[in-house]
Amino acid sequence: MRLRLAILLLVAGCTTEVSAGPAGGMSTGPAPLARLDVVDRGDGPEAWAENLIAGPVEVMLSARGATPSAQPPLPARATVPARGRVLVSRVERADAELLLEVVPGHPGARPRDVEYAWPLDTRMLHVAQGWGGGFSHRDAENRHAVDFAVPEGTPVLAAREGVVMQAEAGFAHGGLDSPEGVDRANFVRILHEDGTMAVYAHLAPGGVHVRQGERVRRGQRIGSSGSTGYSGGPHLHFAVQANRGRRLASLPFRMFGPTGVLRFAEAPVDAARP
Structure with missing residues (x-):
């Protein structure tokens, strides 16, 4: 079951309000780097980050207001491969307002002298x-x-x-x-x-x-x-x-x-x- 949680998605310096439900829409602006998908398979809400671009992104999941219990605890970080999907955290409260900050690139990049x-x-x-x-x-x-x-x-x-x-x-x-x-x-x-x-x-x-x-x-x-x-x-x-x-x-x-x-x-x- 998909949960219609209130979510704030922070993408590459651009802040866009979205919804986790199928009726959610994006405001006009740059294309998002990732999508936050919250689903419940019967064991509580799972917060998944779906990478929408052809390269890795780093994400951090947090909450606005009171921080709900979660595993791993919030804020939780993850690196999502190109066009991949990663479970970031399991959140106990279905009414939590979640925020996903997304930055392009792998944090372990080692630049060469080119x-x-x-x-x-x-x-x-x-x-x-x-x-x-x-x-x-x-x-x-x-x-x-x-x-x-x-x-x-x-x-x-x-x-x-x-x-x-x-x-x-x-x-x-x-x-x-x-x-x-x-x-x-x-x-x-x-x-x-x-x-x-x-x-x-x-x-x-x-x-x-x-x-x-x-x-x-x-x-x-x-x-x-x-x-x-x-x-x-x-x-x-x-x-x-x-x-x-x-x-x-x-x-x-x-x-x-x-x-x-x-x-x-x-x-x-x-x-x-x-």
């Missing part, structure tokens, strides 16, 4: 914002991201081979008038063999050319640059990330660009923001 290829089919090099950039590269997820300014429609290439873990293509607009639009950008996330993930973001409407689960080779076209989401103009936002225990962290990376090896330096912490 030289990334130039991710654009162009000889032009214009860094609009680099490591530690004051506009939007101050948080852990983006500290070592780079924004390459290019005309809209520039072919975006895979900088390293891997599997398309996520492909978000449902957004058509961008701009700086609504900061909440940061979660409404078209992007591709590629999982590498060492557990790291490359993010290619702000792709154009109709600018995602790969599908989830597809294996891509280095240099393969995966999209077209654009300005969807919280963006001040056409560019490619590129970052290499890893799950560092229920949080995403961007990693320093080496890249060979149009003019040779690119050398990025992090901006001073006290640099003034524009």
Whole structure:
């Protein structure tokens, strides 16, 4: 029997209200990474996490308000393989309000020293914002991201081979008038063999050319640059990330660009923001 518990699903920085029952719906926004399914086979409610993407995710199950008795006790953590399903905990109270926090990637990722290829089919090099950039590269997820300014429609290439873990293509607009639009950008996330993930973001409407689960080779076209989401103009936002225990962290990376090896330096912490 499926229980219609009240559930709050926290996914990749986006909070979405859902229901565990078949009538539950998702609000408009980025596609969820996982689904919380609560079932009762006669021995009490079981909270299962179902991974909806083509790469591992880490989840943490907790409760809002009074914490119910559970086995294992809440908060309970689990790692769910690509498109897999894992029992996170058995909860005693059927009226508990459960929360599932989901972060992409395996927490045990061990990054290798890899030289990334130039991710654009162009000889032009214009860094609009680099490591530690004051506009939007101050948080852990983006500290070592780079924004390459290019005309809209520039072919975006895979900088390293891997599997398309996520492909978000449902957004058509961008701009700086609504900061909440940061979660409404078209992007591709590629999982590498060492557990790291490359993010290619702000792709154009109709600018995602790969599908989830597809294996891509280095240099393969995966999209077209654009300005969807919280963006001040056409560019490619590129970052290499890893799950560092229920949080995403961007990693320093080496890249060979149009003019040779690119050398990025992090901006001073006290640099003034524009």
